[in-house]
Amino acid sequence: MSNSFDIVLYGATSFVGQITAKYLAQHTSEPFSWAIAGRNRAKLDTLKAELGLADLPILVADSHDEDALRSIAEQTNVIITTVGPYALYGETLVKICAETGTDYCDLTGEPQWIKQMLDQYEAQAKESGARIIHCAGFDSIPSDLGVWALQEHAIAATGQPVSHIKMRVTKIRGAASGGTVASMLNVMADVRKDKSLRKVLVNPYVLCPDEHGFHVRQTNHQKAQFEPDTKMWVMPFVMAAINERIVHRTNALLGARYGSAFRYDEAMRAKSAGQAWGMTLGLGAFMLGAATGLGRTLMAKTFLPKPGEGPSEQAQLKGMFDMRFYGTTEDGSQLEFKVKGDRDPGYGSTAKMLAQVGLCLAKDVSELEGGCWTPASGLGQKLIDRLAAHAGVSVSQVKP
Ligand SMILES: NC(=O)c1ccc[n+]([C@@H]2O[C@H](COP(=O)([O-])OP(=O)(O)OC[C@H]3O[C@@H](n4cnc5c(N)ncnc54)[C@H](OP(=O)(O)O)[C@@H]3O)[C@@H](O)[C@H]2O)c1
Structure with missing residues (x-):
């Protein structure tokens, strides 16, 4: 693992991306390295100032720019992306992650697009070792x-x-x-x-x-x-x-x-x-x-x-x-x-769950093989433990 960052948050200036960035900025109970990324340098600068993290690196890439996305992927272990609708803006990043073996998670809830991504990139992800996890928010x-x-x-x-x-x-x-x-x-x-x-x-x-x-x-x-x-x-x-x-x-x-x-x-x-x-x-x-x-x-x-x-x-x-x-x-x-x-499920909780999926990929599951996993099949109990400890989301039995 010689990459510069554990995590790059791509789409950090989106509505849910900003909440995720604030959450990551305040998540100081474990060490990790990260950067924010998006298409608009000025908006990213403003976000960085709001976060108050003078040393936080910024990376810029349009979602259709293969070279710029590859350069980001080559610098990080995991990319968390909120750039959506994913059916319009998401494919190139999945392709690059599958090619470069970079772990990936997103917030898509678009089944038709996930199906396309599985058909086109799952085999390559298995080969390169990229662990790809869609639907890493309230859905699903x-x-x-x-x-x-x-x-x-x-x-x-x-x-x-x-x-x-x-x-x-x-x-x-x-x-x-x-x-x-x-x-x-x-x-x-x-x-x-x-x-x-x-x-x-x-x-x-x-x-x-x-x-x-x-x-x-x-x-x-x-x-x-x-x-x-x-x-x-x-x-x-x-x-x-x-x-x-x-x-x-x-x-x-x-x-x-x-x-x-x-x-x-x-x-x-x-x-x-x-x-x-x-x-x-x-x-x-x-x-x-x-x-x-x-x-x-x-x-x-x-x-x-x-x-x-x-x-x-x-x-x-x-x-x-x-x-x-x-x-x-x-x-x-x-x-x-x-x-x-x-x-609230879609933003306050989703941002915390998404960030924890990224951290779980970066830190907890080195044994997990490449491929397109679901949250439960790829991360299971490790994610449940993280969500309980750091995201205000609990999974438990209701005693009769
Ligand atoms: N699964 C869940 O539970 C859940 C919950 C919430 C949201 N979501 C999904 O998350 C996604 C984001 O939602 P949101 O409300 O935060 O969206 P939003 O505020 O409309 O943000 C969209 C983001 O996409 C970026 N973007 C658009 N075109 C781009 C391009 N060509 N290159 C690079 N970036 C581009 C925008 O960049 P700029 O900031 O520069 O404009 C912005 O950051 C949506 O797909 C939504 O359905 C899912």
């Missing part, structure tokens, strides 16, 4: 680690994984940023341009390696409904589309550790039928509006946050999330696990 770390922890507990206790886990978001306080909205709208635009992507997006196993062999039909929550077993009204959870795919990829990468007929579904708990239907209709209206170019333009110009905008610092502090995972073991015991975060 809590889902991936919550399922993994419950299954590890079930396997240790009974020798068998549970065959079905439901994740229900029981509490969540937070809002979206312009970058997240831009990514969601860009997925809709991509599907509009290329109808074959619909097939990609509805396949729960789309991110699994070709030889996964999973066939079981998965539940897809598209409307409000009352669940007799949990006695809850539930409604669709907007992140389910990416989280469920990451969980199935983890299962595949771990050699079907959760079983080859494993079922997993995510939804949000509602306080009442009225709330469940109101949210379902609201989400439906958003999707309908986002399905046309005109609708996307109108929404982006009127009420949606613009790139660079997002929830205030106070809203991040007041934010939180609480996600519950329910499964029944082979011997009939009910298991419940919870994943909780102490900041």
Whole structure:
């Protein structure tokens, strides 16, 4: 490891990048070397002044400039990137990391783009030793680690994984940023341009390696409904589309550790039928509006946050999330696990989780082979420990 830096934070001036930079600047409980990077030198200088770190190096590269990105990759062990929408700006960096053997993590939640990256660069990452981890934020770390922890507990206790886990978001306080909205709208635009992507997006196993062999039909929550077993009204959870795919990829990468007929579904708990239907209709209206170019333009110009905008610092502090995972073991015991975060999910908590994935790659997993891992399959308990110690995110069993 002769590189100058443990970590380069690329896209440090994005909304979530700035929060991540502030978090890294204050994370003094372990030594590490780092630099900030982005396309705009003046914005990076301003950020550096705000951080108050006179010696913090700055690196400049446009996301399409292969030579500049290679020069960054050659100076660091890990690149953390927040430059998104990733389907528009992310590919060159993945390519360079796969070529140079540089570890990489990002905040994409765009399944169609991850699929392209796997198809094009996974083989090279395996060869070069680059460990690539997508979805290293609110999507999809809590889902991936919550399922993994419950299954590890079930396997240790009974020798068998549970065959079905439901994740229900029981509490969540937070809002979206312009970058997240831009990514969601860009997925809709991509599907509009290329109808074959619909097939990609509805396949729960789309991110699994070709030889996964999973066939079981998965539940897809598209409307409000009352669940007799949990006695809850539930409604669709907007992140389910990416989280469920990451969980199935983890299962595949771990050699079907959760079983080859494993079922997993995510939804949000509602306080009442009225709330469940109101949210379902609201989400439906958003999707309908986002399905046309005109609708996307109108929404982006009127009420949606613009790139660079997002929830205030106070809203991040007041934010939180609480996600519950329910499964029944082979011997009939009910298991419940919870994943909780102490900041708003998309920014305050996401920034801390992303930074800790970068540090975990840099410091904890030298034995991990190159390839495209998920947070749970690549980092597992080491990441859970880091998040509990440094990121205000806990993964634990709810005792009956
Ligand atoms: N997974 C999660 O839980 C989660 C949570 C939050 C965000 N996200 C994702 O994270 C990404 C960032 O979100 P955000 O709200 O922080 O976005 P944002 O504020 O709009 O920032 C976008 C960033 O991309 C940079 N950029 C754009 N074009 C570039 C280019 N050609 N070369 C280099 N850099 C370029 C911008 O640089 P400048 O600063 O110079 O303009 C900016 O730093 C989005 O994709 C979003 O979906 C995911």
